[in-house]
Amino acid sequence: MKYKKKKFFIENLSVNLLANKFKTPCYCYSYNKIKENIIDFNNNFKKIKPLICFSVKANPNKTILREICNLGLGADVVSIGELMVALKSGIKPSKIVFSGVGKTFKEIDYALKKRIFLINAESKSEVLAIEKIAKLQKKRVNIGIRLNPNTDAKTLRQISTGKKENKFGVSENIFLDLVKYIRNSNNLNLKCLSVHIGSQILEIKPYQKMLSVLEKAIKKSQFDFEFIDLGGGIGIDYQNTNKKLNLKKYASIIEKFLKGKKSKIIFEPGRSIIGNTGILISKIIYIKEGYKKDFIILDTAMNDLMRPALYNARHRIIPSIKNFSKSNKIYEFVGPICESTDKFSSIRNFQKLKEGDLIIICDVGAYGMSLSSNYNLRPKPCEILIKNKNSQIISKRQSLKDLI
Numbered sequence: 001m002k003y004k005k006k007k008f009f010i011e012n013l014s015v016n017l018l019a020n021k022f023k024t025p026c027y028c029y030s031y032n033k034i035k036e037n038i039i040d041f042n043n044n045f046k047k048i049k050p051l052i053c054f055s056v057k058a059n060p061n062k063t064i065l066r067e068i069c070n071l072g073l074g075a076d077v078v079s080i081g082e083l084m085v086a087l088k089s090g091i092k093p094s095k096i097v098f099s100g101v102g103k104t105f106k107e108i109d110y111a112l113k114k115r116i117f118l119i120n121a122e123s124k125s126e127v128l129a130i131e132k133i134a135k136l137q138k139k140r141v142n143i144g145i146r147l148n149p150n151t152d153a154k155t156l157r158q159i160s161t162g163k164k165e166n167k168f169g170v171s172e173n174i175f176l177d178l179v180k181y182i183r184n185s186n187n188l189n190l191k192c193l194s195v196h197i198g199s200q201i202l203e204i205k206p207y208q209k210m211l212s213v214l215e216k217a218i219k220k221s222q223f224d225f226e227f228i229d230l231g232g233g234i235g236i237d238y239q240n241t242n243k244k245l246n247l248k249k250y251a252s253i254i255e256k257f258l259k260g261k262k263s264k265i266i267f268e269p270g271r272s273i274i275g276n277t278g279i280l281i282s283k284i285i286y287i288k289e290g291y292k293k294d295f296i297i298l299d300t301a302m303n304d305l306m307r308p309a310l311y312n313a314r315h316r317i318i319p320s321i322k323n324f325s326k327s328n329k330i331y332e333f334v335g336p337i338c339e340s341t342d343k344f345s346s347i348r349n350f351q352k353l354k355e356g357d358l359i360i361i362c363d364v365g366a367y368g369m370s371l372s373s374n375y376n377l378r379p380k381p382c383e384i385l386i387k388n389k390n391s392q393i394i395s396k397r398q399s400l401k402d403l404i
């Protein structure tokens with residue numbers, strides 16, 4: 001994805017051409033970028049030979065999941081819907097991990113019937129529920145325990161999950177109790193210790209701390225875990241400032257952690273696989289002069305891309321065609337929705353824009369479409385996958401008829 005001369009291209013298709021063909025707003029993904037990310041991920045963790053389970057909630061599009069499956073990944077799911085779409089996309093049950101704090105009877109029952117690889121339990125009650133359902137189905141099932149390592153992920157507060165005040169996982173004490181309990185169960189097979197401390201992590205320290213908490217918990221439990229599931233959370237470079245998590249370093253501290261253990265590693269990456277593979281193309285409806293700034297009113301809004309409104313996240317915005325001029329006003333990029341949080345970014349020194357121009361919101365492949373809604377009764381945008389010079393609709397734009 002880059003400018004050629006003045007025009008922005010995904011592979012060999014210009015954004016202007018795509019917008020003409022598919023209309024706006026429109027999510028657009030690059031297959032080559034997905035492939036590159038997966039190859040990079042594998043290379044970085046080559047020595048560890050992990051089981052990599054793509055976090056489906058980052059992007060549950062069936063075609064994308066099928067491609068990710070063909071590139072060798074499994075899936076981490078957090079609902080029966082995600083489990084169904086993962087299976088439908090061809091991902092083998094033996095590569096599926098089920099996470100989440102509130103799995104219902106129906107969800108656990110379905111997961112056990114499909115014989116998925118692992119359920120990571122997040123409470124005592126859930127362990128008992130899984131045991132009960134396994135008994136009903138006359139099975140012995142693999143189970144993991146998610147530990148809350150009380151580790152600050154040093155990321156946005158809203159996407160931290162590993163502190164003791166967060167709802168996720170169990171404390172060390174409960175973890176130790178559960179290890180004892182599960183070891184004596186006829187229907188549960190203790191397979192895994194899991195953690196996931198948060199998302200968009202750019203520093204190595206939180207991971208270092210997480211591993212040392214794991215180390216201690218494992219020692220105390222006196223149990224040889226066949227699998228250690230380290231979750232996801234690897235951050236991406238949203239601001240294009242080259243601020244990245246040092247993956248080589250992350251790999252090396254994991255290698256050190258594994259010394260003297262027979263455990264295998266599971267990863268559940270979402271954002272780092274799919275985040276930078278997608279853009280959102282939008283057209284400027286109006287430009288409205290405001291006090292000290294111009295409002296650039298787009299045809300996309302917080303219902304299509306909620307991260308800025310939900311987490312105060314910032315996505316780069318770039319023009320589809322560069323014109324090398326400069327506006328002396330601050331541009332505030334907003335959507336048409338009736339909320340003041342329906343804004344994407346305020347940018348100084350942007351090139352001069354006019355109504356009808358196309359803009360691109362970058363790095364929206366993860367938690368973009370998957371967080372979209374129909375707020376203000378707006379139909380969801382279409383999704384396009386660019387693969388080998390072909391553009392293919394992988395989910396249709398919703399019609400008003402679908403909604404009304």
Ligand SMILES: *Cc1c(COP(=O)(O)O)cnc(C)c1O
Pocket residue numbers: 055057058076078099100196198199200231232233234268269270271272366
């Ligand atoms: C969301 C989530 C992930 C993926 O996180 P990323 O930051 O997208 O890599 C992995 N594991 C669990 C349990 C999650 O909830």
